Amino acid sequence: MYLSYFGLEREPFHITPDPDFLFPSPCHKEAFAAVLYGVQQQKGFVVVTGEVGTGKTTLLRAYIQKLKGSNIQPIYVFDPHLSFEELLEAIMHECGNDTAGLSQFARLQWLRHYLIGCYEKEQSVVLIVDEAQNMPVETLENLRVLTNLETTKDKLMQVLLVGQPELEEKLALHGLRQLNQRVAVRATLRQLTKQESADYIRHRIIQAGGSPDDVFTAQAVNAIVAHAKGNPRVLNITCDNVLISAFGARQAPVKAPLVKEVLRDIAPKRPAADWKRYVPVAAAAGIAATVILAGSAAVMMFSRGPQPAPVEASVAAPMEAPPVSEPAAAPEAVARVDARQITLDKMNERAEALAGATPAVVEPESVPASEAVQAAESASTPVEGGVEVDSAVAPPAAPAAVEPAVAEAPAAAVVSPVVDTVPEAVIETVTESPEKPVAPPVAGPGSPTPVPEAEAEAAPAQDSGITAATAKRMVEPGDQLIRLIRKNYGYYNESLLQKVQAANPRLLDPNLILAGEELVFPDVSTVTSAEAAQ
Numbered sequence: 073m074y075l076s077y078f079g080l081e082r083e084p085f086h087i088t089p090d091p092d093f094l095f096p097s098p099c100h101k102e103a104f105a106a107v108l109y110g111v112q113q114q115k116g117f118v119v120v121t122g123e124v125g126t127g128k129t130t131l132l133r134a135y136i137q138k139l140k141g142s143n144i145q146p147i148y149v150f151d152p153h154l155s156f157e158e159l160l161e162a163i164m165h166e167c168g169n170d171t172a173g174l175s176q177f178a179r180l181q182w183l184r185h186y187l188i189g190c191y192e193k194e195q196s197v198v199l200i201v202d203e204a205q206n207m208p209v210e211t212l213e214n215l216r217v218l219t220n221l222e223t224t225k226d227k228l229m230q231v232l233l234v235g236q237p238e239l240e241e242k243l244a245l246h247g248l249r250q251l252n253q254r255v256a257v258r259a260t261l262r263q264l265t266k267q268e269s270a271d272y273i274r275h276r277i278i279q280a281g282g283s284p285d286d287v288f289t290a291q292a293v294n295a296i297v298a299h300a301k302g303n304p305r306v307l308n309i310t311c312d313n314v315l316i317s318a319f320g321a322r323q324a325p326v327k328a329p330l331v332k333e334v335l336r337d338i339a340p341k342r343p344a345a346d347w348k349r350y351v352p353v354a355a356a357a358g359i360a361a362t363v364i365l366a367g368s369a370a371v372m373m374f375s376r377g378p379q380p381a382p383v384e385a386s387v388a389a390p391m392e393a394p395p396v397s398e399p400a401a402a403p404e405a406v407a408r409v410d411a412r413q414i415t416l417d418k419m420n421e422r423a424e425a426l427a428g429a430t431p432a433v434v435e436p437e438s439v440p441a442s443e444a445v446q447a448a449e450s451a452s453t454p455v456e457g458g459v460e461v462d463s464a465v466a467p468p469a470a471p472a473a474v475e476p477a478v479a480e481a482p483a484a485a486v487v488s489p490v491v492d493t494v495p496e497a498v499i500e501t502v503t504e505s506p507e508k509p510v511a512p513p514v515a516g517p518g519s520p521t522p523v524p525e526a527e528a529e530a531a532p533a534q535d536s537g538i539t540a541a542t543a544k545r546m547v548e549p550g551d552q553l554i555r556l557i558r559k560n561y562g563y564y565n566e567s568l569l570q571k572v573q574a575a576n577p578r579l580l581d582p583n584l585i586l587a588g589e590e591l592v593f594p595d596v597s598t599v600t601s602a603e604a605a606q
Contacts (some may be wrong), residue, residue: 074319081281085308085315091129091134094278095272095304100127103259107232109136111144115256116225119243120234122261125305128234130203152207152445158216163199184221187228198230204523205235205242212242216251229389263302270297272307285313295403299335313338423429544592553582553591560593571596 103120110118124127136146147166160179190197192213221228243252270293274284317334318326491565543560557572558564573579575594
C-alpha cells in the first residue's frame, strides 16, 4: 500500500519471521554462533531461549536457510505437543521412511541404521524443536535416547531446543536433571537497547530497499523506540501502523506528532467507568446504612428495659444497695455440674431398681435386719472377669419381722448418703475416663467355672465371717474391685466378694467403684480352706 510512496521494494516491518531481515545485534550474533558451533562440533544438546518477540523463530529460519547445500540435514518440528512415539514418526517421515505399524523399538533401530549411514557419508542430522517449552516432560526426557545414538567419538544426531524462558524452568525440574546435564551449549536472546532499537528500524528499511531518513525523522524514531521498549515484534507492529497512517496523511518523512497519535489509537482501550450509573447505587447504600444504624440503636435502647426512677436522698430511709448479679458460669463449671448430675441420675436409677425388688420371706432367726438391708443393696449384678452373674439370684433371706422395715425403706433413703457425699474430683474422673467395656474371657485351663443358676439359687446363706476391719484402701483411677480383692487377700471367690460388699454398704455395684472412694476389706481369718479353694 505505502511501498511506492516511501520508495520501498517490499514491506520492511512484516511480522512474518523472514530470515533476510535478521538484525545482527550482539545477542543475536552470539546466539547464531552458539548454534553453529554446537551442531558442527556435534555437542549433542543446544538450547536457545528468549522472551516473546525477541526473534527466536527468525534466528531458526536464518540458520535453516544457511544449512542449504551443507552436509547437515535439518529436521524442523514447529508443533512440540507430541508424544515420543509421534516425535519418532515425524523424524522418520522427514528421513523418507513410512513407519506405520512399527513398534518404538523397531523405529529406533531403523533410525540408528539411517544415522550410521549418514555418518559414513560424512553427513549429520539435527533435530530443531521450536517453542520447546510446550513439549511434554516425558517427551523431553526420552530425547536422551536420541543422543545415545552415537559412535565412540561423535553423536549421530544433534538436538536444538528453542523456546521461551519457561524452557529453562522446565529443564531445571528434578525429573529432567539428566537431560539438563547433557546441554553443552546455551544462548539467550535479550531485549534490544535504545540504540539497537533505532539501528533495527534503519536495518529493516535498508533491507526493504528504502532510505531511513526519507521514512522517519529522528524524533519519530525516538518515540517508536520508547514505546516498544526493545522488543523487535513491537517495533515491527508499531512502524507498520505508523507508515499506514503517514500514507493516509500524505506525510513523508513521518514526524513525532503523528507517531504519538498512532500510539494513542493502537493502545489497548479500557472502558471508562460511567460514574453516573453508580450514583443511585451509592445513594441506596447510604440510605440502607442509615436505616440499619437507626434500627440497631432502637433495639439497643429497648433491650435495656425501663430505666429506674431517680431515688431521692432520704435520711430516714437509706438507699438499698442494688442486687449484684451472679457471674455467668464458666463452660468448664457447667460441664462439671452436668457430669455430676448424670452420675447421680445413674446411681438413683440403680437404687430404685433395688428398692423395687420384692424381698424373700425366710425364717425369723436367720439374718439380722441390718444385714438384710445390706444384702438388698448388694443385689446388683456383679461381673467377675467380664462374666455376668445372673441378677435373679435372691439376696440372703431376711426375717419376717424385719420385712415391713425393709419394704418401707424408700429408694431415696438408701441412695441419699451416697449422693450427698460424692466428691467433685470423683465425678470429674468418671466424666474424663469413661468405663471401657470388658471383653468376656476365653475359657481355658485354670479359669474359674461359673456357678450354675440353679445351684446359686439353692445355695444356703452362710455366715459372713466378718470380725473386724483390718484394711482400708483408697480407690485410684483404673482400679477394679476384683483386682483389689485379689491384691488384699491373695485370692478371689464369690463368697469373698459378698463379704466385701457387706462391709461397704455404699458399694451398690461391684462394677462401679469411684476413684477417691475408701473401701473397707474385712478380716476373713475365719474363712475355711474349702471357701478359699473356691
